[in-house]
Amino acid sequence: MTDLIPQIPLAAWIDAALSFTTTLLSPLTRAVSGVLSTGIRGMVDGLVFIPPWLFVIIAAAAAWKIAGRKVAILAALGMLLIWNLGLWRPMISTLSLVLISTLIAVAIGLPLGILAALNDRFFSFIRPILDFMQTLPAFVYLIPAIPFFGLGAVSAIMSTVIFSIPPAIRLTTLGIRQIDAELIEASDAFGSTTMQKLIKVQIPIATPTIMAGVNQTIMLSLSMVVIAAMIGAGGLGGEVWRAIQRLRAGAGFEAGIAVVILAMILDRITQKIGAGRQRSVVTGDADEKSDDTSETDAA
C-alpha cells in the first residue's frame, strides 16, 4: 500500500498550519497568557493565604448550606486528610485551575449552547465538532497548547477549557430544546419578543439541565487539569506525575486520593446547586402547600 500510494502528509500539514497560526496569533496569545497567568497566580496566592483550618471551615459551611450535613462532613474530613498528607498547596493550585477553566468554559459554552438551541444551522454545524472534541484523546489537546502558550498553567487551562466545554454547550442546547412545545407556543401566543422568551421562559426552565452540564464540565476540568501536569500545570497532577517518574506508588496514590476527594466535593456541591434550584423553583415549599391543597379540595 505505502509503496503504491504515497502517505498523505497529514502530520506535516497540521504542523504547518499550527506554526502559521502560532506566529499570526502570537500577539493575542501573549496577551491572553499574561492575563491568565496573573489571574492564576493571584488566585492561588489568595487561597493559600487563607489558613487551611479556616478554609476547611468555610468550605464545610458552604457545603452545609448548599448540599446538607453529609456533604459538609465529607468535605471537612476530606480536606483535613489532604492537609494532613501535606498536599494542601497542590490541592489549592488544582482547585484554582479547575475554577478558572470552568468559568471560561461556561462563559463560552452557555452562549454557544443557546445559539445552537435557537439556530438549527448552527446546531448542525457545531454538533460534529463537539463529537470530534469529545472523542479525541485528551492528551492530544496538550500538544498544540504549548506552541501557543508555552509550558505551564496557561496551556493547561486552555486545553482544559477545550476539553471540558462540550457538555456545557450540549446540555444547554438540550435543556432549551427539550422544553415542551406548548410552553414555547404559550410564550409566543402572548406576544413575547425572542429575547423575552429566552430570558423569561427558556433559560429558567432549562436551568436544571444547564446546571447538569456545568457539573459535568467541572468534572471534566478536574480530570484534564490532572493530565495537564504533563505540560507543567503542577498541582495534584504534578504530584502524580512526579510519582510516576520515580515509580513511587505510595506517593502517587496519596495524590490520587486527594484528586478523588476534591472531585467528590465539587460533584456533590454542584449537583445540589442544579437540583436544589429546580426544587425551589418548581414546587416552592411543597410540603406546606400540598397540605393546603388537600384541605381546599376536601372542602
Place this chain on the structure above:
Amino acid sequence: MDDQTNEHEPKVKIKIENVFKIFGKHPERARKMLADGVSKDEILKKTGQVVGVADASFDVYDGETLVVMGLSGSGKSTLLRCVNRLIEPTYGRITVDGVDVVEMDTIELRELRRKKFGMVFQSFALFPHKTVVQNVEFGLEVQGIDAEVRRDKATRALDLVGLGGWGEYYPDNLSGGMKQRVGLARALAAEPDVLLMDEAFSALDPLIRTDMQDELLSLETQVKKTILFITHDLDEALKMGDRIVLMKDGGIEQIGTAEEILGKPASDYVARFVENVDITKVLTASDVMKKPTFVAFLRDGPRTALRRMRDAGLSGIYVVRQNHELVGYLSAERAAEAVKKEEKWIDHLIDGDDVPTAALDAPIRQIFPLVADAKMPVGVVDEKNILRGVIVRGSVLGALAERGEYND
C-alpha cells in the same frame, strides 16, 4: 332564538378565506392535487407533502362561540394556530377586525397577539418556574406594563375564574382543573377580544370537564368574548358552540348550528359522525313544540272556551292573559259544567297548579316524563311565563322521526 339572529346582521370578527397549510417543500403541487380532488393520504404518498388545512373558509362573528370540531389529524389545531400565526398559513387570507393578519410584520403581529388574542392550551402550558399569579400576568409582563397594574389585573382575572387566593402557589401544587382555570385566567388577564381555545378541556376528567364547560358558559355572559374553540368531542361542541365547523382531512365538511348539523348532515361523513349523538340531549322544548294556536283568554266566558276546544278538537285548553302569560288549563268537562250552570267567568274553573310546563331551552329528555304522565299537553313557557308553545305526545315522536332517529 330565531328572531335574535334576525334582529341585526352579525358583525364579523375573524374572517378566514381559502386558507391552506401544507407542510413540505412543494405546496403548489399538493394544492393542485387537492383541487383535482386527490385525497390527503394519496398526496402524502405521491409528493411527500402533508396537508394540514385544505381550503378552509368561514367567518367568526363578534361575540359568538364558534367550535371547530374534528378527529385528530383533521387540521383543526393547525387552523387555530394559523389565526394567530403560531403556524404560518401557506395560502389564504385571515383578517381580524378587517386587518389582514397574514401580511403583518413581526412587530404588528406581536401587538396583535398581545392585544387581541388570549390562548388556552390542551395541556395547560403553564410556566412551571412561575407562580400562578406570575403565570397569569405573563401577557401583561411582556407588554411592559407596570408591575402593580398587572398584579392587579392578574388578581382580578384569578377571581373571575374562582381561584382568588391561589396566586402565590406554583402550578405543580394545583389539580388539572385548577391548572386550566389558571390557563383561562392568563388568557383573560390582558382583556383580549378573542379567546383561542385549543382542546382546552380535553385533558380533564369528565366531571371536571363538565364543570369547566359550565363555568366558561357563565363566564361568557360576564365578559363578552369571541371564542374560537377547538375540540374533538361532539358533545362538547354541541354544548359550547353557537355554531359548529366540522372538519375532516383539513377541509370543512359543514358549518352550522348544532341542530343543523344533527338535523341536516351535509355529507355521509357528518351523518356517521353524529349518528351516535343522543339527540334527546340536544333538541330542546322549543324544537318540538307546536304554536299555541288555540288558547282561551281569561276574559272569555265558558261558552267561548268550549267552542274553541270543539273547533280544535281538543279536550281542554290553555288559558292565558291578554299578554299570553300562562294562567292555567281548563278541561272541556269543567267548561261544559259551567255552561250548564250558566256561569259567566272561567277564572275559578282553571286548574293552575298541576299544569305541566317546561322552559324553552329544556332538553326534551327532561320533557319525556312530563309528556308521558300528563293528561294534557305540556305548556312551553319562556322566562316571563309567556306561553310560547305546547307539546303533545305525537309532536315529540314526530320531531325525532323527522331527524331520522326512529327510522329503523
